[in-house]
Amino acid sequence: MTTCSLPAAEKPVLNLGYVRLTDSAPLIVAHELGYYRDYGLEVALTREVSWANVRDKLAAGVLDAAQMLAPLPAMTTLGVSGLRVPMLTGLTLSLNGNAITLSAALADALDGPVAAGAPLANAERLSRFLTRTGRVLNLGVVHSFSTHAILLRAWLKAGGIDPDSQVRTLVVPPSQMIDSLASGVIDGYCVGEPWSSIAVHNGLGHIVAFGNQIWENAPEKVLAVTDRWHQHHPATHLRLRLALMRACSWLADPPHRLLTARMLAAPAYLDLPEAQLLPSLTGIISCSPGAAAVAVEDFHVFSTGQAGLPSRETAAFMIERCAELLGRPIEPDRIASLVQQTTRPDLYREAARQLGDATPDYAPSRHTRLSFALK
Amino acid sequence: MNDEISRETRALHILLVDDNPARAELVGSRLQEAGFDHLRFVQQQQGLLYQIEQNPPDVIVISLESPSRDLLESLSIVSRHNPTPIVMFTEEDDPSFIAEAVDAGVTTYLVDGIRAEKVKPVVEVAIAQFRAFQHLKGQLADTRMELAERRSIEQAKALLMERDGFSENEAHARLQAFAMQRNLKLAEVAKQIIELAQRTKRSTKP
Numbered sequence: 001m002t003t004c005s006l007p008a009a010e011k012p013v014l015n016l017g018y019v020r021l022t023d024s025a026p027l028i029v030a031h032e033l034g035y036y037r038d039y040g041l042e043v044a045l046t047r048e049v050s051w052a053n054v055r056d057k058l059a060a061g062v063l064d065a066a067q068m069l070a071p072l073p074a075m076t077t078l079g080v081s082g083l084r085v086p087m088l089t090g091l092t093l094s095l096n097g098n099a100i101t102l103s104a105a106l107a108d109a110l111d112g113p114v115a116a117g118a119p120l121a122n123a124e125r126l127s128r129f130l131t132r133t134g135r136v137l138n139l140g141v142v143h144s145f146s147t148h149a150i151l152l153r154a155w156l157k158a159g160g161i162d163p164d165s166q167v168r169t170l171v172v173p174p175s176q177m178i179d180s181l182a183s184g185v186i187d188g189y190c191v192g193e194p195w196s197s198i199a200v201h202n203g204l205g206h207i208v209a210f211g212n213q214i215w216e217n218a219p220e221k222v223l224a225v226t227d228r229w230h231q232h233h234p235a236t237h238l239r240l241r242l243a244l245m246r247a248c249s250w251l252a253d254p255p256h257r258l259l260t261a262r263m264l265a266a267p268a269y270l271d272l273p274e275a276q277l278l279p280s281l282t283g284i285i286s287c288s289p290g291a292a293a294v295a296v297e298d299f300h301v302f303s304t305g306q307a308g309l310p311s312r313e314t315a316a317f318m319i320e321r322c323a324e325l326l327g328r329p330i331e332p333d334r335i336a337s338l339v340q341q342t343t344r345p346d347l348y349r350e351a352a353r354q355l356g357d358a359t360p361d362y363a364p365s366r367h368t369r370l371s372f373a374l375k
Numbered sequence: 376m377n378d379e380i381s382r383e384t385r386a387l388h389i390l391l392v393d394d395n396p397a398r399a400e401l402v403g404s405r406l407q408e409a410g411f412d413h414l415r416f417v418q419q420q421q422g423l424l425y426q427i428e429q430n431p432p433d434v435i436v437i438s439l440e441s442p443s444r445d446l447l448e449s450l451s452i453v454s455r456h457n458p459t460p461i462v463m464f465t466e467e468d469d470p471s472f473i474a475e476a477v478d479a480g481v482t483t484y485l486v487d488g489i490r491a492e493k494v495k496p497v498v499e500v501a502i503a504q505f506r507a508f509q510h511l512k513g514q515l516a517d518t519r520m521e522l523a524e525r526r527s528i529e530q531a532k533a534l535l536m537e538r539d540g541f542s543e544n545e546a547h548a549r550l551q552a553f554a555m556q557r558n559l560k561l562a563e564v565a566k567q568i569i570e571l572a573q574r575t576k577r578s579t580k581p
Contacts, residue, residue, distance in 0.1 A: 049440045052448055056439065060477035082448070083473065144449040171449035176442045 006039070006242075006354070007235035013042045014240070017054045017066035020047055020175045020270050022193040022280050023094040023221050023300055024067055025260050030247035032263045038246075039239035047269070050173035051143040052082065058226060059085040064233075065240060067093060068224035071318050073342045075145040077227075078334075080326060086227035090347025091241045092308050093221040093248065095301035097280065098148055098211030099196040100155055102126070102188035103181050104289065106137075107206040116287035116294045119209030123159025126208070130166050140172040140180060140189035148190040150321040151214045155190075158214075181205060192220070193280035193300075194272060200286055201276060207287040210296055217301060219314055227341070241351040248303035257281040308348060315343040388413040389497060390432035392423060392443055402436070402504040409500050423447075436501050439480040472498075479505040524562035531565035534572050 014036075018024040027045060030036055036043040046063070048054045055076055057063040073087035100119075107114045110125040130137065141148040149169065156163045163169075172180050177195045180186045182204055189195075190211075199205035211218060223244060230237050250256055261281050265274040279285040283299040286292065301307045316339050323330040330338075389411055393399035399416050406414055415432070417423050423443050427435075437444050472495075476482070479502045528550065535546040554564045 050442065050445045052445045053439055056477050056482070060474040062474070062478050143445065169449075171445040173442050173445055 006239060009040050009236040009239050010233045011064065011236050012040055014044070014064040014236070015062065016043050016045050016240075017048045017057060017063040018045060019049075019051065019054065019067065019173075020272075021097075021195075022264065022270075022277055023097045024270070025251055025264060025281075025300075026093045026244050026247040026302060027067055028264055028269050029251060029260060030243045033247065033250065035243040035246050036240075039243045041236070041239055041243065045269075049175070051146070055082050058087065058224060059083050061226075061229075064229060065223060065225045065237070067221050069143055069146045070219040070222050070315075071145045071147070071150075071322050072143070073222065073224050074315065074319050074338045075322055077342050078330070078338060081143075081145055086341065087224050088227055088230060088342045088344050088347075089222035089224050089310055090237070090344040091223040091244060091351070092219045092310050092348075093223055093244065093302070095217045095220055095307050096210075096212040096298055097192050097220050097300045098151060098190055099193070099207045099285075100152060100188065100190045100209040100211075101181075101196040101199050101205040101207050103184075103186075103205055104203060106187050107208070107288075114206040114208050114288055116207070116291065117213075119155060119213045120158055122208040123155050123161065125159075126156075127160040130161060136165075137167050137187045138170055138185065139167050140170050140177055140186040140191070142171070142174050142177075142191055144169075144171055144325060145322045147211065147215070147218050147220055147318075148192075149325050150318070151209075151211050151218070152190040153321075153325065154214050155209050178202075178204065194270075194276045197279045197285060198272075198276050200289055203289040206289070207285070210285075210299065212296070212298055217298065217307070219311070219318070222310065237347070238351055238354070241347065242354055245303070245308055245351055245355060248308055251300075251302035252304045254282075309352075310343045310345050310348055312339045312343050312345065315339045384496065385410045386413065387411065387433045387497065388415075388430075390415050390417060390427070390435045392417045392435060392437040392441055394418055394441055395438065398438070398505070398508045401508055402501050405504045406497065406500050409496065411497060411500075434497055436497065437482050438505075439477065439482050444482055476502055479509070481505050524565075527562055527565040527569060531568040534568060538572075 016027060018027045031043060031045055048057065048066075051069055051072065054063070054066045054068060055072060058066050058068075059076070059082065068087075068089070070089075070092070072081060073089050075081040076084070077086045077088075078084070102114070106126075106129075110122075110129050112125055114122055114125075129135075139152060141152055143149070152169070153163045156167060161167065170186055172186065172189065174191050174195055177186075177189045177191050178199050181189065181199060188205070188208075196205070196207050200207060211220075223241065225233075225237060251260060258278070258281075261274045261277040264270045264277050265272055270277065279293065280299050283296045284293045285296055285299065287294065298304075316335055319330060319335050319338060389406065391399055391403055391406075391414060393402070393416070396418065399418070403414055403416060415426070415430070417426055423446070435447065437447065476498060481498065481501045531550060532543060532546040535541050535549055536543065539546075541549065550561060550564055550568075553559075553568075554561050557564065559567075
């Protein structure tokens with residue numbers, strides 16, 4: 001490994017934030033395999049409770065860089081999420097990785113059992129239940145502007161449910177979802193793994209849809225920094241992307257996923273049983289308590305098929321969906337400038353050249369649409 | 376500083392949300408000392424929305440790590456669910472002040488219509504007390520560490536006294552000599568001696 005051709009890091013000692021989720025794997029794997037060190041970086045990983053925490057600590061400079069929800073750099077730059085602070089990403093860390101789960105009590109009240117692999121049928125069952133009972137559901141998402149909120153809204157609408165009047169969306173941090181479900185504060189949620197698998201394992205919930213059934217290869221987590229930090233530390237940022245891109249390539253190899261579960265399970269990281277991290281990492285997931293596991297293709301995508309390339313087309317699509325969540329339109333010109341500012345494929349290509357990777361000028365178009373074709 | 380806080384500012388209704396009762400008490404008592412009398416506490420996530428609805432506060436001070444914080448923030452974004460806008464540092468644009476608050480673990484939400492400078496003293500008190508609490512926690516950890524170190528030094532001395540027939544003073548002098556030779560702390564040498572003794576004991580067992 002030669003790093004002498006790279007410009008020296010302006011700040012070799014870094015604080016990197018992550019949230020207690022399976023798809024924090026690239027950040028943790030890079031640490032465990034010594035990739036940060038290979039690029040002359042000494043990284044302290046800090047586990048944050050929630051996405052608002054990650055965003056605020058990035059904005060305040062307490063963190064240098066962080067794993068972040070894909071829509072958040074643009075929405076923070078726009079100023080509708082916390083303080084208005086320009087942020088950007090030059091690397092997508094992962095695609096997919098989410099599931100929608102309903103409480104066991106709610107699933108039992110539907111007119112037929114929840115079916116694994118039939119998200120539309122499950123949404124229609126829920127719709128009939130809501131029409132019949134007139135109930136308004138409380139559903140949890142991890143942030144107002146998240147892939148989760150977009151997926152949940154698309155799934156509800158597909159089943160004929162009005163996401164604004166038949167559902168109340170509450171924001172709950174990922175690791176608090178299960179407690180909130182168990183105590184009845186929420187009736188279901190859309191969250192990253194392992195928080196759906198653990199609910200199923202404990203008999204608390206049923207998975208009714210996987211994220212990639214609704215939106216195939218949706219960008220999920222990105223490496224986010226503030227614009228200001230990037231301006232002051234371009235070489236450090238490049239080295240950080242390189243270390244994480246190597247970690248993502250390593251994660252793309254299926255046998256490595258077993259080792260990953262062991263690394264993540266450690267008390268210093270996710271502090272969870274290895275067995276509960278394996279389902280999503282291997283893509284063999286049980287949807288209902290006691291039910292046989294089903295194979296889910298591409299549940300977590302790291303690196304495969306240039307997954308790391310931030311796509312501006314997808315970013316624009318995502319901001320449009322966030323405008324729906326916000327309840328007011330964002331001007332097309334504003335979207336275009338936000339995308340230019342916050343989504344930086346040029347930074348990805350700069351790093352890919354160093355690694356000797358092919359650097360396509362396009363992102364596969366399947367990244368850009370709700371594949372559910374659910375309108 | 377307290378004298379500069381106007382009567383109008385002191386009349387602000389403050390809601391303190393903290394899942395850590397010890398810290399909440401510390402912050403609360405200091406706010407009261409500073410003249411803020413209209414103070415309420417909430418700990419449970421479940422009760423928060425109901426409390427806000429029943430008795431709307433002017434300012435909400437909440438710990439950064441609280442799960443309820445994200446919920447509050449989302450309500451301020453998606454106003455169709457809640458007509459009361461609650462915004463973090465609405466008019467506060469001093470980045471070092473915000474960085475200090477975030478670093479200390481404090482977040483503040485202002486209910487619409489209150490000017491940020493009025494809330495600043497509230498937040499300043501909260502920041503100082505969050506820091507004081509962090510300091511206390513650090514001191515507690517230090518004290519625990521010291522106790523553990525002292526215990527191992529005593530244990531090592533006892534081992535030396537038993538094995539080599541030293542007096543307590545001689546054993547202590549020996550430990551100090553070891554520590555100086557190896558450029559280690561007294562407690563570290565003590566730990567090594569204890570470990571060595573345990574290993575020897577194990578290996579001599581039949």
